[in-house]
Amino acid sequence: MLEEYMLDFGYDMEEINLVKNSYKLAEYNKGTLLYNLKNLINFLRKNGVTNNEIIYITTILPNIISTSIENIKLNIYELNNFCFNKLYSFNLIKKYPYILELSIQKIKNKFECFEDLGFEQKNIIAILQNDPTLLGKDNFLIRKRFKFFLDNKFDRSKLIKVICEFPAIIDCNSTQINKKIEDFSKMGFNKKEFIKLINLFPDLLLTKKSLLTEKFADLIEYGFSETNIINIIKKAPYLLNKYYLDNMKEKLKCLSNLGFNNDDIISIICINPFIALYSKDLIINNFNNIKSLGYSNIEIYKMIKNAPIILSYDAKNMQEKIIFYKSINLGEVLVFDSKVLTYSLQLIKKRYEFMTKIKMIIINIDNYDILFLNDTKFFEKFNITKDEILKG
Amino acid sequence: MDILIRYGFSIEEIKNMMDTNIEIGNIEEENIERLITILEEIGCDSLQIKNILVANPFYLNRSLNDADSLIKEMLSFKIDNLQTIFDRNPFLLNLNVEDFKIIIDSKTSEGLKKEEIIDYISYELV
Numbered sequence: 001m002l003e004e005y006m007l008d009f010g011y012d013m014e015e016i017n018l019v020k021n022s023y024k025l026a027e028y029n030k031g032t033l034l035y036n037l038k039n040l041i042n043f044l045r046k047n048g049v050t051n052n053e054i055i056y057i058t059t060i061l062p063n064i065i066s067t068s069i070e071n072i073k074l075n076i077y078e079l080n081n082f083c084f085n086k087l088y089s090f091n092l093i094k095k096y097p098y099i100l101e102l103s104i105q106k107i108k109n110k111f112e113c114f115e116d117l118g119f120e121q122k123n124i125i126a127i128l129q130n131d132p133t134l135l136g137k138d139n140f141l142i143r144k145r146f147k148f149f150l151d152n153k154f155d156r157s158k159l160i161k162v163i164c165e166f167p168a169i170i171d172c173n174s175t176q177i178n179k180k181i182e183d184f185s186k187m188g189f190n191k192k193e194f195i196k197l198i199n200l201f202p203d204l205l206l207t208k209k210s211l212l213t214e215k216f217a218d219l220i221e222y223g224f225s226e227t228n229i230i231n232i233i234k235k236a237p238y239l240l241n242k243y244y245l246d247n248m249k250e251k252l253k254c255l256s257n258l259g260f261n262n263d264d265i266i267s268i269i270c271i272n273p274f275i276a277l278y279s280k281d282l283i284i285n286n287f288n289n290i291k292s293l294g295y296s297n298i299e300i301y302k303m304i305k306n307a308p309i310i311l312s313y314d315a316k317n318m319q320e321k322i323i324f325y326k327s328i329n330l331g332e333v334l335v336f337d338s339k340v341l342t343y344s345l346q347l348i349k350k351r352y353e354f355m356t357k358i359k360m361i362i363i364n365i366d367n368y369d370i371l372f373l374n375d376t377k378f379f380e381k382f383n384i385t386k387d388e389i390l391k392g
Numbered sequence: 393m394d395i396l397i398r399y400g401f402s403i404e405e406i407k408n409m410m411d412t413n414i415e416i417g418n419i420e421e422e423n424i425e426r427l428i429t430i431l432e433e434i435g436c437d438s439l440q441i442k443n444i445l446v447a448n449p450f451y452l453n454r455s456l457n458d459a460d461s462l463i464k465e466m467l468s469f470k471i472d473n474l475q476t477i478f479d480r481n482p483f484l485l486n487l488n489v490e491d492f493k494i495i496i497d498s499k500t501s502e503g504l505k506k507e508e509i510i511d512y513i514s515y516e517l518v
Contacts, residue, residue: 155455192490235483238450243414271518274448274483279411309481309518312447314405317439317479343515344476346440374511386473 002030002037009041010051015059022062036065043069047086053094061097075100082107083125096132106135113139117146118156123164131167145170148177153195162202172205180205187211188230197233201240215240218248223262228270236273244277254280258287259297264305272308289315293322295335303338310341321345328352330368340372350389351378395421396445399428400438405446413449426456434463435475448482458488465489469496470510477514484517 006016019025025033037058044054058065064072079089081104092099099107114124128135134142149159149169163169184194198204207214216229224232233239255265255275269276275283290300290310304311310318321341325331334341340348351371355361359382363371370378375386384392393406393416401409410416431441445451451459462485466474478485487495495517499509 157455192494196488196491238413241414274412277412277450279408282408282412285408309447312482314439314443314446317443320439342480344440344479346437346479347473347476374515376507376511386476390473390476 002034005034005037009055011055011059015055018059019062019065024063024066028066033065039069040065040072043072047090049090049094057093057097061100064097064100067100072100078104079107082111083121084129088125088129091129092132096135098136099132102135109139110135113142117143117160119160119164123160126164127167130164134167134170137170142170145172148174152177153192154199158199162199166202166206168206169202177205184211188227189234193234197237197240200237204240215245218245218252222252223266224270228266232270232273232276236277238277239273248276250280251276251278251283254283258284260301260304264301268304268308268311272312275308275311278312283311286311286313286315286318289318290322293319294326294331299335302335303341306336307338307342310338313341317345324349328363330363330365333365333368340368343372347386347390348372350392354382354384354389354392393417393421395424395428399441401442401445405442409446409449413452415453416449419452423456424452427452427454427459430456430459430463431475431478434478435473436478437475440475440479444478444482444485448485451482451485454485459485461489462487462492465492466513470506471513480515481517484513 002020003016006019007013011019020033028036040058041054044057045051049057076086076089076093079092079099084092110128111121111124114127115121119127146159146163150156154162181191181194184197185191189197204211212220212226212229216224219229219232220226238244252265255268256262260268287300287304290303291297295303318341322331322334324345325334325340330340348371352363355363355370361367361370370381373381378389379385393401393410396406396409397403428441428445431444436444463474471477495513496509499512504512
């Protein structure tokens with residue numbers, strides 16, 4: 001009868017034997033077991049546990065069949081002390097049936113362990129809901145792993161945030177982490193760069209596949225070399241976020257639609273990878289903004305290829321610069337020497353004023369480069385510091 | 393995003409910043425305000441602040457402590473008028489003090505003098 005009932009319910013023979021032969025249940029006769037099992041199923045179903053989940057719970061924890069329903073209810077009631085309501089408690093049981101065997105003191109100790117490390121109660125509840133297996137982890141081990149991250153220059157508040165999002169990080173032991181550091185080192189990231197990346201994307205510690213093949217297949221297919229990609233990640237690690245990676249093809253297509261060829265796009269993104277993070281609208285707006293100021297597409301390609309950062313600047317900032325340079329008859333310069341657009345207009349306006357009004361120098365296309373000397377050379381030539389110029 | 397509107401950002405600019413940095417919605421307004429104040433304190437005017445944040449909205453993800461430490465480190469290296477430097481290269485604001493020190497060490501080992509390193513950071517570093 002017991003086997004037939006269990007087969008009808010959905011257990012397979014292996015699971016039935018596992019349940020029947022468990023140490024404690026072997027002492028019970030089949031009739032009692034059947035009676036208890038039916039009661040348990042009835043109780044769990046009433047609380048939203050599915051048949052498959054019941055099979056999972058009872059094979060993981062066969063002793064639950066011999067536990068009285070009143071005792072189970074009491075355990076669930078006690079979980080309320082830790083702010084787990086009935087729904088959360090059943091979710092915990094589904095994910096980690098062993099919770100029913102943990103004493104209240106043990107759960108309390110776990111909360112205290114996390115509180116000592118700096119977690120707030122709401123964080124602890126979130127972590128345990130996310131990964132209740134942590135309830136069974138040794139507190140000493142949790143503290144040791146946490147300390148390992150702190151010793152490796154992780155910021156405590158960031159680490160707490162990271163563990164809340166990815167509790168499995170606590171499962172990473174020092175050997176696994178050192179192996180990751182070694183893998184990243186082979187790719188060209190030193191330890192500090194690795195830690196910076198992990199602070200931003202802790203899930204990199206958990207992924208088993210290669211960073212490049214898993215996340216950057218689209219870029220490699222497009223023609224970016226591995227070295228290109230590593231340098232891009234170093235400059236703009238945010239690119240590792242799935243959101244940007246998923247939109248990567250669209251961004252490349254947007255640049256292509258504006259008329260840039262593949263080689264140009266690779267070169268532009270390598271110099272200014274933030275372009276790959278901007279929305280399509282922003283890229284198009286910034287391109288059209290330059291166009292509206294009187295430059296042809298071909299001139300704009302040249303300007304952006306020469307100084308890709310100008311595609312990042314705020315439209316108004318670019319407008320002011322272009323209008324100013326046109327007003328002093330240097331509009332033509334911007335096409336073949338667009339790097340002048342990267343200089344702070346505040347500084348260049350002051351230098352222009354200084355040269356034309358104090359030094360009586362007429363600035364034109366033949367000598368405009370004196371406006372853009374670095375501070376040392378400007379001082380050598382005109383004996384005035386940047387600070388004096390700006391205050392001037 | 394009331395704080396950005398108060399600083400004169402248009403809805404379109406804010407939308408672009410949020411499309412670029414998908415975390416902005418989760419950052420507390422008080423933090424944003426304090427990060428902008430840091431820029432004001434080094435002399436950035438409203439146009440420079442707008443340019444920096446539109447180009448590099450990831451600056452808003454920085455902790456106040458990290459941003460403050462970077463600026464103190466740059467000033468202690470005698471890099472002044474930071475407003476013109478960040479206006480030119482807003483991405484410098486994403487550096488940690490450690491990153492900054494690595495740049496200094498690397499340029500020093502190349503044989504550059506302090507003034508030349510300052511020029512490199514001010515006008516060449518991309």
